[in-house]
Amino acid sequence: MNTMMQSANAMNLQRSANTPIVYLDHHATTPVDPRVARVVFDVMTKNFGNAHSVDHLYGQGAARIVESAAGDVAGLLGADQNSVRFTSGATEGIRLAFAIACAANPRLRVAVSRVEHAAVLEPLCALENEGRVVLRWIEVDGAGRVDISDIERVANEGIDFICLMAANNEVGTIYPIQTATAIAAAVGAEILVDATPAVGRVPIEVDNWGIDYLVLSAHKLYGPKGAGALISRYANTPMATEVSGHVGTLNVPAIAGFGEACRIISSEGTADISRERDLRNRLENTLLSLVPDLIINGDRQNRLDNNLHFSAPGAPNDAVLSRLQYLVAISTGAACSSGAQQPSHVLRAMSFPSELEESALRISPGKFNTEKEIDFSANEIAKAIKDVRAAMRTTK
Ligand code: PLP
Numbered sequence: 001m002n003t004m005m006q007s008a009n010a011m012n013l014q015r016s017a018n019t020p021i022v023y024l025d026h027h028a029t030t031p032v033d034p035r036v037a038r039v040v041f042d043v044m045t046k047n048f049g050n051a052h053s054v055d056h057l058y059g060q061g062a063a064r065i066v067e068s069a070a071g072d073v074a075g076l077l078g079a080d081q082n083s084v085r086f087t088s089g090a091t092e093g094i095r096l097a098f099a100i101a102c103a104a105n106p107r108l109r110v111a112v113s114r115v116e117h118a119a120v121l122e123p124l125c126a127l128e129n130e131g132r133v134v135l136r137w138i139e140v141d142g143a144g145r146v147d148i149s150d151i152e153r154v155a156n157e158g159i160d161f162i163c164l165m166a167a168n169n170e171v172g173t174i175y176p177i178q179t180a181t182a183i184a185a186a187v188g189a190e191i192l193v194d195a196t197p198a199v200g201r202v203p204i205e206v207d208n209w210g211i212d213y214l215v216l217s218a219h220k221l222y223g224p225k226g227a228g229a230l231i232s233r234y235a236n237t238p239m240a241t242e243v244s245g246h247v248g249t250l251n252v253p254a255i256a257g258f259g260e261a262c263r264i265i266s267s268e269g270t271a272d273i274s275r276e277r278d279l280r281n282r283l284e285n286t287l288l289s290l291v292p293d294l295i296i297n298g299d300r301q302n303r304l305d306n307n308l309h310f311s312a313p314g315a316p317n318d319a320v321l322s323r324l325q326y327l328v329a330i331s332t333g334a335a336c337s338s339g340a341q342q343p344s345h346v347l348r349a350m351s352f353p354s355e356l357e358e359s360a361l362r363i364s365p366g367k368f369n370t371e372k373e374i375d376f377s378a379n380e381i382a383k384a385i386k387d388v389r390a391a392m393r394t395t396k
Contacts, residue, residue, distance in 0.1 A: 015327050022328045022373045026366035027169050027197055033222040040224055040257040051250045062252045069259025073229050076262040079206035085235035086255050090196040091119040093215035093230035097192050098123055099243040100234050101161055102132050111154040112163040113138040114349035120163055143299040144173035144350050151180055155187045162191045166198035170333040170346040171298030172307025174202055178209045185210055196220055200265040201304050206231055223261030227254035272367040277305035279365040283374045284308050290382035308363040311356040315388040323384040328377045333362030
């Protein structure tokens with residue numbers, strides 16, 4: 001066995017013989033649907049041509065695979081297939097969108113919600129420091145909701161661009177994208193929608209709603225890591241190529257898997273969402289019965305069906321997580337790309353008191369979870385919270 005395999009196997013993901021640790025962190029990433037994995041494998045081993053080397057049938061076959069995947073991605077989101085540009089993920093798509101918008105306007109006035117992902121906020125703040133964008137903030141309330149009149153107010157102050165995510169990756173709150181797109185159009189601005197956690201879970205119609213830029217990522221929708229897309233009428237223009245520079249060899253296997261994942265959502269998505277909602281509700285109800293003072297965060301009336309975000313006052317989240325690490329995989333939702341825990345900018349924007357912030361946990365079930373896993377997890381999570389609270393009391 002080579003060293004790589006040994007170290008991969010060294011991470012034991014079993015909680016007992018043949019029983020894996022329950023995975024409930026689908027906002028972070030999803031397992032690949034086995035049907036998608038089969039497509040990826042076939043492309044890797046049979047249709048492995050370079051999509052840019054179209055002098056022969058291998059290359060032409062690969063180019064056709066990319067084209068067909070673009071059709072599947074576009075079909076899911078009501079977009080024109082020619083507006084799909086494949087990227088390595090949402091982060092790259094967001095940076096490309098900003099590069100295109102900034103190339104067209106050297107001092108872009110951008111309205112952005114405080115709860116966007118770091119993939120949006122980091123490049124925007126860097127551009128602001130360079131004097132290339134001027135930022136205006138869209139605030140959120142205690143449930144992470146934006147107020148439409150606040151978007152209108154900011155828009156009327158004079159903006160060129162709005163950034164609003166379709167749903168929040170921490171607390172799950174869903175945003176009024178169609179309305180925000182109309183507000184942007186009314187003031188002559190463009191909009192970037194980060195739809196990463198929302199695709200397949202909330203309705204989105206790129207062309208009908210007039211969305212200018214939308215980004216998504218395959219690994220959030222049971223597809224492979226390393227594929228995402230920017231959907232925009234500018235995405236495949238010479239100007240986009242100019243700002244992005246040379247386009248390297250496309251990751252055709254991951255792109256093919258991305259297309260297959262979108263096709264599966266188009267045919268099975270409604271049933272999958274309903275299953276995820278049932279599992280989330282089962283988990284929430286059981287947890288509330290076992291820990292009645294749990295505080296459910298976000299907008300309970302308008303959140304992603306696979307999101308459960310709560311605070312357990314008196315039980316710091318890191319202590320709860322460490323008790324659960326060999327049983328159930330859940331998260332604080334606030335990790336940064338270095339893997340280190342950071343205070344959540346989302347909960348800060350929602351004006352969370354420190355006790356609720358420190359005890360906040362995010363759970364996101366997925367379509368492959370079973371009711372048995374949910375019941376097991378609810379019991380273990382409740383037990384961990386009670387144990388931590390008891391330990392905190394004795395150390396006081
Ligand atoms: N936007 C949101 C809302 C996300 O949740 C994530 C990933 O967690 C990203 C962007 C970045 O996506 P990617 O990993 O494809 O770069």
